[in-house]
Amino acid sequence: MVPRILVAEDEEIMRITVIDHLRDQGWLVDAAATGTEAVEKLGSNRYDLVLSDIRMPGLDGEQLLERIKNQAPRTEVVMMTAYGSSDNAVACLKKGAADYILKPFDLDDLSLRISRLLEMQAVKARCVSLEHCCGSRRPIIGSSPAMQKMLRMISQVAAVDSTVLLQGESGTGKELVAAAIHYESRRAEKPYVRLNCAAIPSGLMESELFGHEKGAFTGADKTAVGKFELADQGTILLDEIGDMPLDLQVKLLRVLQEREVERVGGKAPLPVDVRVICATAKNLEEEVRKGNFRRDLFYRLQVIPLEIPPLRERGDDILELAEFFLEEFGRERGLTFELSSEARSALESYQFPGNVRELRNILERVSVLAPAPRIQLWDLPPEIRDTQSDAVEYACDTLAEAVAAAERKCIQRALVKTAGNKTESAALLGISRKNLWEKMKLYGL
Secondary structure (H helix, E strand, O other): OOOOOEEEOHHHHHHHHHHHHHOOOOOOOEEEEEEHHHHHHHHHHOOOOOEEEEOOOOHHHOOOOOOOOOOOOOOOOEEEEEEEOHHHHHHHHHHOEEEEEEEOOOHHHHHHHHHHHHHHHHHHHHHHHHHOOOOOOOOOOOOHHHHHHHHHHHHHOOOOOOOOOEOOOOOOHHHHHHHHHHHOOOOOOOOEEEEEEEEEEHHHHHHHHEOOOOOOOOOOOOOOOOHHHHHOOOEEEEEEEHHHHHHHHHHHHHHHHHHHOOOOOOOEEEOOOOOOEEEEOOOOHHHHHHOOOHHHHHHHHEEEEEEOOOOHHHHHHHHHHHHHHHHHHHHHHOOOOEEEEHHHHHHHHHOOOOOOHHHHHHHHHHHHHHHOEEEEEHHHOHHHHHHHHHHHOOOOOOOOOOOOHHHHHHHHHHHHOOOOOOOHHHHHOOOHHHHHHHHHHHHOO
């Protein structure tokens, strides 16, 4: 997005000269001839930087600076001052001005200073984004038809600014989809801020979302910027939106409609330009019928609804995901993990009620506890092993096959009980170690 600058200067020739020069640099520039006019423009527009003379009719530079820092703390302010008034400039720096420049000044020097401040502002925005989305920007793995369709939808949705509602079971990767939409959009270089509505007490959520003014409530010893202001020009993810209290749903609806927020204890609304993505594991239509969610907000959020498919509908992706996670855990431990054919079959047969999150947690546990880098069937949790054993049993058509399946299952259980120790397993089964080895080879164990 092109940076927007406000030039507050009462001297007409100086104002026009500076504005023309800044516009030649490719920036969007607005003008204000008085401090009062500057405040009015700040109330209706969002500026990346304000360039203001220290001595202005209506409001002087210091008063204007205080207004800016109160209304838009992230807006940079550069003060212009004549010779002999540098003390005032120093006072402005102490109050939050980013820089000051003495009149008369070189226009190229002014452009250089502004460029550096805008670059620093972009770095700060990226830091905010990294702080809030650390760990969420991971690749979306999956070549199944369901995931390929989802990836195409992400590309389509990222091209517009419409509100998106992500719905799906817990653990399906809604946060990854939200991050992918942001980083494929035109807002990719702007902040990406996340807020889990279920993790914050209802009494604190309004302040978290919209910020608060100093003295707004007990303990509010300074002005705090809310998540919507932090996400200005970027994207905000409201995770578990179905858990948002009804009274805040009304205020969120107003933010979506008016594109402005009002801090707790604030006296005036602040304009924001934020793309909103919401995610929930709940059925919001059902929550609307129960009276737990506002119908008008539901319709406002569901401009573009996306349903994230559960892992059981992405069978082709299970092994692809498993290999990705095992490679990740292997890098951390300096090992190369692989799955045996039985372990692969068992993973493919399991339904994964916890979806991708469950798969990842299982493989992390197995990578730590397995006695060898080659992961065997008995290294997997019982609920996954049993699925594979049942599959073998039900596949038997003849008595010989049934006997072989039972013998195979018996050997697997012995190996599980002894953590893969063949000598102990043979003793438990009442056969020799050589006989056990031959049967393991026969059954592919």
